[in-house]
Amino acid sequence: MQMNRENAFIKWTLIVGCELFLALFLILPLVFIIQTAFAQGLATYCNSITDQYAVKAAWLTVKATLWAVGVNTLFGLSAAWCITKFAFRGKKIISTFIDLPVTVSPIIAGLIYVLTFGRQSFLFPLLDKYDIEIIFATPGIILATIFVTFPFISRELIPVLTAQGVDEEEAASLMGARTWTIFRKVTLPHIKWALLYGVVLCTARAMGEFGAVSVLSGHLRGKTNTLPLYIELLYQGYDFTGAFAASSILVLLTIIILILRVWLEGRGNKRMELRH
Amino acid sequence: MTILSVVVLIPLCSLVVFSAQLSPSEFLHTITTPRVLKSYWISIACAFSASVVNAFMGLSLAWILVRYEFPGKRLVDGIIELPFALPTAVAGIALTHMTTVNGWIGKLFFDLFNVRIAYTPLGIVVALIFIGIPFVVRSVQPVLEKIDVQYEEAASILGASRRRTFLRVIFPEILPALISGFSLAFARCIGEYGSVVFISGNIPYKTEIAPLMIMSQLQEYDYASATSIALVMLAIAFVILFVNAVLQSLVSKRVSGIS
Structure with missing residues (x-):
């Protein structure tokens, strides 16, 4: 009896404490962004988000995100497939390298690309000859985005594929199915939810990347400014309403992503339970 | 595998090649400038304090999410990932604007305690707490879910108090996860x-963090200095991950030793 009462006290203190903490640190900033964005009325808000530079920045963000998600889906699938379905030397090293971008500071990620493709690099004469611009141009932004979101999809897939094992694929291959058919009919249905979940995570990170992109972009308004960089520019120009209006678009996308995430997680868990 | 090499390996190689060209004395000179040293110290100190706060809050959050039923639980579970999904720049301007002396929170603190948050190291800690929360929660939560309630029941039948049960039965089980969550958050915060x-x-010597030093060197096209500072930061990140790995093996040994 006494234990229960004590538990109830601790329980509610912890719950209230944690909810307050979350409200203060996570929810309040969101409310604040929306409030500031609309502080000067709906008309100003609409003006800010339909500004031609804002639209261009948003478009560039969408482009970089699509590229990053596309490349990383392809890579994530093939990497997860290689790592889980085949045994080969250097497997550990490869998975370490795949995880590396998570621990590296985004600024350093940007820096290594500048060193690779910039003017002082050994690759520069080659790039110059064929007139390829990477640094301070759109390809650089796309590369940086790919780098920072690199591990997200493969990391979601590897545990699922490991748990599944290779028996079903072996059976399919013994029955004469081709690799592509095996992948489509046997592997893909198993990893569908994990893959979608990875894509969602990847999208979230890609659209918001700031540090790495900021190093590589060169900050040309309307040309190499992504939405987060555009927000920085406005904020530093003391255009707070504009900055928060542009932020509110990203906040909306974030909320959609969070809802998708919870939903996907639910679907994934349900599938797991059904199977066991 | 080609993509891996193009996206990760080649740039890393160029980092190594480029740093091999640096002369040792130049390297030492760059990284021991007072301003740079101070920026490392600020980065580490702020990241450390933020991670300590996050370790406590993350543990309590994971605990209430696993053990209790309460209104708004799904919302809490969903919103934990917010710092991860919200673009950092957006989080940055929102937190800044809120905590300046004219903002909602900043005004409150300034009037009540005469404390400034934005543009001080305290502000950095606040931002880093925001960034680091999901790391601890998401490492501790799965482990806590797996612990069998039977052990706790056994402990309580044997007469252990609730606190004793927590310290002697539950805590050792989740300690490895807590440590790894802490180190992940710590490593992430240093680079944030x-x-x-x-x-x-960004006041020199006061609130200038190490990544910012790299950035400002880059804007002056001083790639050598930028690379030197970056190398030290990479080394720090590796040390954190290494210490984490060592602690993991130590702790797991101790736990298995007890049982």
Whole structure:
């Protein structure tokens, strides 16, 4: 009896404490962004988000995100497939390298690309000859985005594929199915939810990347400014309403992503339970 | 595998090649400038304090999410990932604007305690707490879910108090996860740029963080200095991950030793 009462006290203190903490640190900033964005009325808000530079920045963000998600889906699938379905030397090293971008500071990620493709690099004469611009141009932004979101999809897939094992694929291959058919009919249905979940995570990170992109972009308004960089520019120009209006678009996308995430997680868990 | 080499390996190689060209004395000179040393110290100190706060809050959050039923639980579970999904620049300007002396929170604190948050190291800590929360929660939560309630029941039948049960039965089980969550958050916070750059105000010697030093060297096209600072930061990140790995094996040995 006494234990229960004590538990109830601790329980509610912890719950209230944690909810307050979350409200203060996570929810309040969101409310604040929306409030500031609309502080000067709906008309100003609409003006800010339909500004031609804002639209261009948003478009560039969408482009970089699509590229990053596309490349990383392809890579994530093939990497997860290689790592889980085949045994080969250097497997550990490869998975370490795949995880590396998570621990590296985004600024350093940007820096290594500048060193690779910039003017002082050994690759520069080659790039110059064929007139390829990477640094301070759109390809650089796309590369940086790919780098920072690199591990997200493969990391979601590897545990699922490991748990599944290779028996079903072996059976399919013994029955004469081709690799592509095996992948489509046997592997893909198993990893569908994990893959979608990875894509969602990847999208979230890609659209918001700031540090790495900021190093590589060169900050040309309307040309190499992504939405987060555009927000920085406005904020530093003391255009707070504009900055928060542009932020509110990203906040909306974030909320959609969070809802998708919870939903996907639910679907994934349900599938797991059904199977066991 | 080609993509891996193009996206990760070649750039890393160029980092190594480029740093091999640096002369040792130049390297030492760059990284021991007082301003750079101070920026490392600020980065580490702020990241450390933020991670300590996050370790406590993350543990309690994971605990209430696993053990209790309460209104708004699904919302809490969903919103934990917010710092991860919200673009860092957006988080940065929101937190800054809120905590300046004219903002909602900043005004409150300034009037009540005469404390400034934005443009001080405290502001950096606030931003880093925001960034680091999901790391601890998401490492502890799965482990806590797996612990069998039977052990706790056994402990309580044997007469252990609730606190004793927690300290002797539950805590050792989740300690490895807590440590790894802490180190992940710590490593991430040291490298964090987007959210910190706004709230810190970037005052030299006071609120200038190490990633910002790299950035400002880059803007002066001083690639050698930028690379030197970056190398030290990479080394720090590796040390954190290494210490984490060592602690993991130590702790797991101790736990298995007890049982």
